[in-house]
Amino acid sequence: GAGVSQSPSNKVTEKGKDVELRCDPISGHTALYWYRQRLGQGLEFLIYFQGNSAPDKSGLPSDRFSAERTGESVSTLTIQRTQQEDSAVYLCASTGTSGGWTDTQYFGPGTRLTVL
Amino acid sequence: AQSVAQPEDQVNVAEGNPLTVKCTYSVSGNPYLFWYVQYPNRGLQFLLKYITGDNLVKGSYGFEAEFNKSQTSFHLKKPSALVSDSALYFCAVRRSGSARQLTFGSGTQLTVLP
Numbered sequence: 001g002a003g004v005s006q007s008p009s010n011k012v013t014e015k016g017k018d019v020e021l022r023c024d025p026i027s028g029h030t031a032l033y034w035y036r037q038r039l040g041q042g043l044e045f046l047i048y049f050q051g052n053s054a055p056d057k058s059g060l061p062s063d064r065f066s067a068e069r070t071g072e073s074v075s076t077l078t079i080q081r082t083q084q085e086d087s088a089v090y091l092c093a094s095t096g097t098s099g100g101w102t103d104t105q106y107f108g109p110g111t112r113l114t115v116l
Numbered sequence: 117a118q119s120v121a122q123p124e125d126q127v128n129v130a131e132g133n134p135l136t137v138k139c140t141y142s143v144s145g146n147p148y149l150f151w152y153v154q155y156p157n158r159g160l161q162f163l164l165k166y167i168t169g170d171n172l173v174k175g176s177y178g179f180e181a182e183f184n185k186s187q188t189s190f191h192l193k194k195p196s197a198l199v200s201d202s203a204l205y206f207c208a209v210r211r212s213g214s215a216r217q218l219t220f221g222s223g224t225q226l227t228v229l230p
Contacts, residue, residue, distance in 0.1 A: 004159070033217055042120075042206060042220035043160075050216070059217065091159055095216075104150070105218060107159040 002026075004108035006092050012114045013082055021077045021111045025094030032075050033105060034067055037089045046090075049075060082115045089113070118143040120209050122221035129197045130229050137192040137224045139207030149190040150208040150218060151181055160206065166190060177201070197228045 005024045034046040045059040049069040069075040089110040095103035152160040164175025171183045208218040
């Protein structure tokens with residue numbers, strides 16, 4: 001597609017439920033990132049995928065968070081046993097084919113997660 | 117570790133006046149610096165980046181930013197503000213050779229008054 005897409009745009013769930021958030025990167029982009037943006041704050045890095053390499057999971061806040069990526073396409077972020085502090089906007093970004101340090105990250109519109 | 121500071125949570129400027137949104141960073145080694153803008157209920161849009169070369173970087177929508185190594189700053193500027201520039205602005209940094217994710221500042225809300 002023309003840009004990064006994410007679904008759903010909004011998700012309301014009850015505490016303790018599991019949720020899955022989806023990201024479709026720009027076609028051909030090899031690198032994919034997940035970030036979390038809490039209300040009134042900047043973005044926090046969660047996880048990074050680059051091609052077939054092992055993902056960098058250093059930003060995941062707890063073992064309730066996990067993510068997968070199928071090849072160089074779709075990624076799914078899963079939050080198990082959601083807590084109210086998980087409420088945030090979850091943003092996905094992808095970068096160009098070179099995967100270099102200078103690549104620009106292009107962001108999707110985000111998924112707003114609300115945990116009641 | 118790397119970090120970014122945006123010292124102003126809110127900046128107000130009159131339409132037609134020049135605007136500046138401040139950003140300072142802390143990294144070891146060479147920094148790669150980025151500015152993004154976020155409109156309500158939308159993702160981040162890329163404005164400009166500094167990688168190397170000329171310290172004055174020009175980007176989208178008439179914005180520019182000046183890299184100042186001695187002051188470790190990367191302030192965003194525009195000569196003449198528009199009401200439509202009102203949005204949330206984020207500065208971000210990545211260090212050459214480090215993990216590839218960006219470290220973001222906390223954001224500055226820019227309001228351009230008509």
